[in-house]
Amino acid sequence: MILALPSETVFHTIESTIKQYRKFAQKNITKALPGMTVDQGLVLIFLHEHPELTQKEIAQLVFKDNASMTRMINTMVKKKYLKRSMNEKDRRRYKLKITPEGKELLKKLPPIIQKNRSASLEGISKKEQDQLTKILIKIQTNCQKS
Amino acid sequence: MILALPSETVFHTIESTIKQYRKFAQKNITKALPGMTVDQGLVLIFLHEHPELTQKEIAQLVFKDNASMTRMINTMVKKKYLKRSMNEKDRRRYKLKITPEGKELLKKLPPIIQKNRSASLEGISKKEQDQLTKILIKIQTNCQKS
């Protein structure tokens, strides 16, 4: 069977693109906020916008599983970005609170993220971005068909 | 500063697409070859096509760093897919040989991979795939600037 080398497929390109974007974004975040990771930044942003999110919901938003999210929140608590507290309504869950230190960092994030996004999308029209999204979603749909 | 939520960006879509594809591909590989991972399969395929590849070169092909590759090859040796042997020409490197067991698995991989690819690209024209690649490469180029 003749199989195209993995490096010649569109999947390879998708993967290398997201990895390069992540490296690029991480580099710029590290410059301004040493010790913070891209994903920790995302968690802060999501929690800021939606304070009632559970760990599970955040995990889904950043494409991690619950186990990873538990450990990630652990390190964010250790780093004092977050505090866990009881959720009286549902005692299986926690309330996740951004600490004042976390809020300080959070303030510095948006301009960095904005710059990362616009720099990496430079010269790519809105139309192209929509095309990209549309095609990617087709792939996702295909992958979900059991 | 008003920042689009990460979940509304094209980066989010790129990341979720590749993760879903990986899950889909892994599921099908596991079904046929329990214990084998997508990346281990890729390493076998690359080594089969280019037996002289060094660990470092393979690492680049599958987007891992050298440290990860060392450990990945360790587990592939432990699983008896591969054997390390001396490279007399350059004693910093190894020769990586696919074992007979590894070759057996390798034979079964191509049809599975082919099926994964075509299933996830179903209904996506060649033209769309080219568009996708073109746009992604633009993003990569942007991320490489400085």
Place this chain on the structure above:
DNA sequence: GTAATTTAATTGATATATCAATTATATTTA
């Protein structure tokens, strides 16, 4: 209202990711 089921989070085990430091060998330079 109690038993069965579901859900959110955790834990353990193992693999991988990442960075920095180290080792051993090759290559370059003075």
Place this chain on the structure above:
DNA sequence: TAAATATAATTGATATATCAATTAAATTAC
């Protein structure tokens, strides 16, 4: 050629990924 530099691979430390099993609480079914 000896010293400086570069390269391939490894190792250590820490974080994350993944799967399966577990715990504790909530929900559903009977």
